[in-house]
Amino acid sequence: MQSKTILVTGGGGFLGSHLCETLLDRGARVKVIDNFTSGRASNLARMLDRLELINGSITDEHKVEEASPGVDAVVHAAFPMPLRHRSLETGAVTDATAGLFNLLKEAVKNRSLFIYISSIAVYGDQEYIPIDEKHPLEPVLLYGAVKLSGEHFCAALAKSHGLKAVVLRVADIYGPKNTRINLPVQFLLDALNGRPLKIFGSGRQSRTYTYIDDYLKAVCAAIAEPAAAGQVFNISSGRAVSVYDLAMHVRKITGGKAVVTFEKGEADDRQLIIDNSLSRQVLNLGQPVGLEEGLSATWDWLRNNPHFYET
Amino acid sequence: MQSKTILVTGGGGFLGSHLCETLLDRGARVKVIDNFTSGRASNLARMLDRLELINGSITDEHKVEEASPGVDAVVHAAFPMPLRHRSLETGAVTDATAGLFNLLKEAVKNRSLFIYISSIAVYGDQEYIPIDEKHPLEPVLLYGAVKLSGEHFCAALAKSHGLKAVVLRVADIYGPKNTRINLPVQFLLDALNGRPLKIFGSGRQSRTYTYIDDYLKAVCAAIAEPAAAGQVFNISSGRAVSVYDLAMHVRKITGGKAVVTFEKGEADDRQLIIDNSLSRQVLNLGQPVGLEEGLSATWDWLRNNPHFYET
Numbered sequence: 001m002q003s004k005t006i007l008v009t010g011g012g013g014f015l016g017s018h019l020c021e022t023l024l025d026r027g028a029r030v031k032v033i034d035n036f037t038s039g040r041a042s043n044l045a046r047m048l049d050r051l052e053l054i055n056g057s058i059t060d061e062h063k064v065e066e067a068s069p070g071v072d073a074v075v076h077a078a079f080p081m082p083l084r085h086r087s088l089e090t091g092a093v094t095d096a097t098a099g100l101f102n103l104l105k106e107a108v109k110n111r112s113l114f115i116y117i118s119s120i121a122v123y124g125d126q127e128y129i130p131i132d133e134k135h136p137l138e139p140v141l142l143y144g145a146v147k148l149s150g151e152h153f154c155a156a157l158a159k160s161h162g163l164k165a166v167v168l169r170v171a172d173i174y175g176p177k178n179t180r181i182n183l184p185v186q187f188l189l190d191a192l193n194g195r196p197l198k199i200f201g202s203g204r205q206s207r208t209y210t211y212i213d214d215y216l217k218a219v220c221a222a223i224a225e226p227a228a229a230g231q232v233f234n235i236s237s238g239r240a241v242s243v244y245d246l247a248m249h250v251r252k253i254t255g256g257k258a259v260v261t262f263e264k265g266e267a268d269d270r271q272l273i274i275d276n277s278l279s280r281q282v283l284n285l286g287q288p289v290g291l292e293e294g295l296s297a298t299w300d301w302l303r304n305n306p307h308f309y310e311t
Numbered sequence: 312m313q314s315k316t317i318l319v320t321g322g323g324g325f326l327g328s329h330l331c332e333t334l335l336d337r338g339a340r341v342k343v344i345d346n347f348t349s350g351r352a353s354n355l356a357r358m359l360d361r362l363e364l365i366n367g368s369i370t371d372e373h374k375v376e377e378a379s380p381g382v383d384a385v386v387h388a389a390f391p392m393p394l395r396h397r398s399l400e401t402g403a404v405t406d407a408t409a410g411l412f413n414l415l416k417e418a419v420k421n422r423s424l425f426i427y428i429s430s431i432a433v434y435g436d437q438e439y440i441p442i443d444e445k446h447p448l449e450p451v452l453l454y455g456a457v458k459l460s461g462e463h464f465c466a467a468l469a470k471s472h473g474l475k476a477v478v479l480r481v482a483d484i485y486g487p488k489n490t491r492i493n494l495p496v497q498f499l500l501d502a503l504n505g506r507p508l509k510i511f512g513s514g515r516q517s518r519t520y521t522y523i524d525d526y527l528k529a530v531c532a533a534i535a536e537p538a539a540a541g542q543v544f545n546i547s548s549g550r551a552v553s554v555y556d557l558a559m560h561v562r563k564i565t566g567g568k569a570v571v572t573f574e575k576g577e578a579d580d581r582q583l584i585i586d587n588s589l590s591r592q593v594l595n596l597g598q599p600v601g602l603e604e605g606l607s608a609t610w611d612w613l614r615n616n617p618h619f620y621e622t
Contacts, residue, residue, distance in 0.1 A: 155449065156455065156456035159452075
């Protein structure tokens with residue numbers, strides 16, 4: 001990374017701020033563009049003297065134009081948070097589209113590598129498991145449809161305008177500073193606050209939770225490995241865990257005192273097992289971080305930052 | 312159609328204005344929304360006393376909100392013309408996205424059937440022929456990627472919000488009032504003006520030219536046939552014609568005097584043969600219009616409107 005300049009969108013967010021730190025540690029020059037609607041300036045506080053911060057929105061064509069010359073790779077991790085919800089807001093969809101498109105145009109112009117952070121939400125309900133990159137693409141949520149649209153934009157501009165792009169379909173990432181309180185973080189928070197760990201439904205539904213370090217390794221490899229360009233990769237631990245097992249792990253890691261309760265919930269026995277063989281092979285990723293190790297690291301951070309989710 | 316109210320976006324365009332006329336003839340109430348950036352008010356001149364015209368853009372959320380209550384079906388035929396070109400304009404992409412999304416939201420709210428006019432551009436280069444609806448979706452052009460994004464939005468909102476949608480992937484349509492001068496129209500224009508019909512390359516490349524009447528029949532059937540909802544259909548004549556054969560047909564129809572010349576051009580022997588079996592079966596479409604018949608009708612119109620493309 002020594003000689004590379006990397007532009008990180010959404011650099012104030014969970015994925016983005018961790019990535020900035022990793023890139024800086026590896027010797028890259030880092031530019032961040034973020035409008036801090038969901039990202040936090042405090043996530044970048046320790047790095048402000050080492051990176052170039054552009055405080056603005058990627059929907060602003062001029063900001064993106066200013067930020068892009070000389071950039072070797074763009075990591076597009078920004079995404080409008082409202083698209084995570086069920087409500088239908090035209091503004092959120094057009095912001096996502098405009099931001100992506102402004103970045104793509106500049107990447108074409110400056111011949112920057114484009115790392116597109118997509119999501120396993122592009123697959124929709126599993127038709128088979130484990131879900132590899134050839135699985136049908138039938139997103140159930142608008143979130144997934146918007147992410148998938150971005151993949152098509154990347155692929156079309158690769159064919160029509162010579163864009164070099166890597167698509168990373170990211171599984172459920174967890175770790176310190178998680179913006180979304182997903183289930184591993186929820187359980188850890190509950191344990192921290194003496195609340196029961198609630199399992200809704202059977203507890204058999206499983207997801208491929210993946211520790212943040214595996215994501216960081218994958219992004220760096222996607223930038224560094226020439227064979228990655230033009231390809232689509234799942235980024236995941238490759239190992240699914242059921243809600244029940246996750247609760248048990250959290251109980252053990254947090255001292256064994258947490259109460260686990262079963263609550264009535266919709267039957268959701270989906271097995272979102274996300275295959276990672278292709279990325280492990282092409283990006284040479286090695287062993288993913290184990291669940292206990294990742295949960296322990298997140299637990300340590302949470303005990304040191306018990307008020308993170310209150311601010 | 313007697314009791315139905317249909318909202319047609321892009322009603323001033325080629326596809327849209329023909330559709331309005333057909334819908335009115337079949338007894339429907341018709342609302343048109345168009346901002347006339349590429350559509351022509353003159354295309355609607357004969358119908359202005361019979362339809363409700365909303366002069367505005369579908370990117371305007373309030374216009375769409377006003378237009379939508381009481382609508383049984385929306386036919387979304389509007390599309391920003393700049394997306395047809397190779398240039399990359401953020402505004403065109405976000406306009407397409409915002410317009411579509413505004414319409415989708417209202418269709419969900421008002422439980423209107425949504426007829427999404429997509430394109431065979433979603434397929435990209437053929438991997439096999441004839442191209443049916445199961446062909447891989449790998450658009451080569453931004454145009455196709457944007458159309459495909461729209462399909463994903465429809466599908467996701469069908470799953471998450473109960474939208475009833477029909478996707479029509481439309482082949483190359485030709486006929487009177489064509490906005491784009493595609494090859495059948497170009498050859499007819501050349502014949503009309505005494506210019507040679509120029510074939511670039513081998514003349515073996517073929518496309519599935521489809522007469523406007525087949526498109527109109529398909530849209531009406533998609534509105535009327537309950538089994539269509541939730542499905543994706545190719546709309547095409549099912550019959551490909553090579554550039555060479557097209558030139559020969561045009562020469563014959565236009566009096567046999569046109570000179571046909573071969574010009575140097577890139578080797579493009581693509582065979583865009585678009586299968587229509589599914590739509591013919593489910594939408595009960597009958598025999599498509601023959602090429603000679605369609606060309607003759609377009610020729611008659613062109614002779615009566617020789618200055619259409621000069622204004």
